[in-house]
Amino acid sequence: MYLQVAKQIEEAIFMNGFSEGDQVPSTTEISRQFHINPATVLKGMNILVSEEIIEKHRGLGMFVKKNAQERIRMKRQNEFFDDYVSGMVVEAQKLKLTEKQLIEMIERGYEKNE
Known part of the structure; x- marks a missing residue:
């Protein structure tokens, strides 16, 4: 649940x-709005603090x-590489696609979705 809190704030x-x-x-506002424990909200927020996305101002919020x-x-670009690109390259190598062929496929995907 705390990971969802962090992801929602990050997305916003x-x-x-x-x-x-x-x-x-x-934390109080979020916990009331979503009916979750304030400690859970704080745990999610502390993830974002550790990632230097938000910061605490003592007494202010x-x-x-x-x-x-x-x-x-x-962060998302790195996750995209790890979650998608690395696996895609491994699969392309299994299919014996060249780098050029893979790039052409990616370009075709961009053209298709314009």
């Missing part, structure tokens, strides 16, 4: 729901850090 930041310097809702959106983008 990434999609411009919160900008740099904006205060994110408090949690705020979106400078360059948070770029940090999220870089």
